[in-house]
Amino acid sequence: MIRIYNTLTREKEEFIPQEPGKVRMYVCGPTVYNYFHIGNARPFLFFDVVRRYLEYRGFQVKYVQNFTDVDDKIIRVANEEGVHPQVVADRFVEAYFQDAERLGIRRADAHPRVTGHIRDIIAMIGRLIDKGYAYVADGDVYYSTDKFPDYGKLSKQPIDDLLAGARIEVSEKKRNPLDFTLWKAAKPGEVSWPSPWGEGRPGWHIECSAMSKKYLGETLDIHAGGHDLIFPHHENEIAQSEAANGKPFARYWMHNGYININNEKMSKSLGNFVLVHDLLERYDARVIRFFLLSAHYRNPINFSAELMEQAAVGLERIDTAIANLNHCLASAEQGDAGSAGIDPAGLRAKFIKAMDDDFNTADAIATIFELVREANSYLHGGQAKVAGVKAYRDALVELVDVLGLTPAAQQDQLAEEVERLIQERTQARKDRDFKRADEIRDQLAAMGIILEDTPQGVRWKRK
Missing domain, CATH: 1.20.120.640 (Anticodon-binding domain of a subclass of class I aminoacyl-tRNA synthetases)
Structure with missing residues (x-):
């Protein structure tokens, strides 16, 4: 029996997915304006292990990790370089895949990008407005936190504490300081899209709500990310998604702990960020992976x-x-x-x-x-x-x-052996030697390999 510490309940709970044997899992991905750092790497890598382990235990996992490819930071870098923001985003999406692959992080079943889902985002914002959970103010659209009675249930903090601890965007347009942006009115020189409320672009939180729904449905089995995302990002996702869909958003919430650098909390102000791209020049990628798995994921871990x-x-x-x-x-x-x-x-x-x-x-x-x-x-x-x-x-x-x-090297040897056996099985089937073909399939199954016969040929994957 698998037990998961659920941030929502602050308890370990038996893992029971909505659909027996199948898991819908969404992990917040990077904002692609730079290489990802060791703190980002921890959730990317650890939740890759969660996925692998669930598959090892016989679950079929549909795993989605997004890219935020339009954002203030991306626009700032693009303006500094004199290029379109998509040029910056494309560069660092590719850089993410290269560094993640070296760390042994498998690609998700889907890697949705915000810019490819503007229609889905606009549709969800429209639904929130229609249901009275959001309001338009001079081209901006805000979520009304007063309308959602359960606001704060993930972070488990009273509203007054949330107000005191939050980095709140000051705006006279807001009805409540905790209200957050769903749609930002366009500013001169910024990338934007047409909407019923005027030209603009999405707020950060609505993006994940819309994309997770498109690929995994209205209720997820597992939603995961770093501890820093509990509030406001994941709190706001819950408010948006449950208001729009009328259903629980995620059954299990998982959050990993922070990384310290030489016993100091990693922070921009201290300038002690360590980019994985640079670490890969100094350490074997498997050593980095081993290090990140050497402590329990909910505990802080010190890098030195x-x-x-x-x-x-x-x-x-x-x-x-x-x-x-x-x-x-x-x-x-x-x-x-x-x-x-x-x-x-x-x-x-x-x-x-x-x-x-x-x-x-x-x-x-x-x-x-x-x-x-x-x-x-x-x-x-x-x-x-x-x-x-x-x-x-x-x-x-x-x-x-x-x-x-x-x-x-072992992975390459396995791949070569699997491909050799698949070719032998294909030839056996052509020769109508079905007994030998079945023997090879059984041999591959014993090796933990599942074959899928498709119109494009035979595909294989690990159990």
Whole structure:
């Protein structure tokens, strides 16, 4: 049973999706005006692991992560460079994909961009106006927080505290200081779109409400992002979406903790932002990934050169163990394949128990190290058999892969082997040797590979 700490209830709850076996998951993506920093990387990477683990446990996950590609920051950079804002956005969307791919972050099933969904956003704003939750003021459109009785239910703060702690845009047009912008009237020289309320562009919060609805429906299973998004962004998404749709917006809210840099909170004022693009020039991408998973996602994590070195050493221990097991298998004599009575199922179950408990990657990694110690003792004990070595190797590779820490070389080897078997299966089917074709499908299934026969050919994916 998977349990998730739900920010909405401040409790761990059993995870029960709306539709058995299927998960609708939305994660807030980057505003593309620069490379993303290590603080941004944590939610991108951790929720990639949540997706992987849910798939490992048999769920079919539809995963959506957006790009905010029109924003004050993007416009500022574009004006400084003398180019159209879309030029800036396109550059850093591509940069995101390059850096994320190196970190082992899989692409979402959909990566909607704000500029491609202006009609959907305008339609949702119109619905909020019609239902009395929003008002027009001189070309701007504001959400009336007074109209939503549950405003503040995610951040769990009284309205007075929200007023005191919020960075509130001062405007005489607002009826209430907590009211927030749904549509911004165009300013000279800024990119804009026509709307029933005049030329303008969307406010930040409405974008995610409209895009998540388009791709995942009116109620999500999991909505996730960094702790800094709880208020105002996610609070405002709830207000908009539930007012517009008349349904709960998300069943489970997940938020990761902050990252400190050398024991100081990362902040623009301190100038201690660390861009992942720069880190990738100094560290192996898998070391960065390992480091970010080494603490429980809800806890703050400290970034320092010393801790990165510790992560590198830890990852090397795992890699060395797998390499030694593979070497032993490659050099083993065929006659040495007898049963060894080895079964790492207990540690596999311990790994699953850790991950089932609110995706505790720290304890999951500790379990992998236990498996490494057992495997090393077995390998060097003088009584190792092929079956036992293979059992340890397969268990290690399986659990490391769940966390997205499989070495690129192993991934390439797997891809080559899968493609070879698919070609052999295709030829067997042409030769009407269906028995052999079925055997290959079963062999691939045992490797954790699912085949999909499509009009464009055979496609494959990991379980």
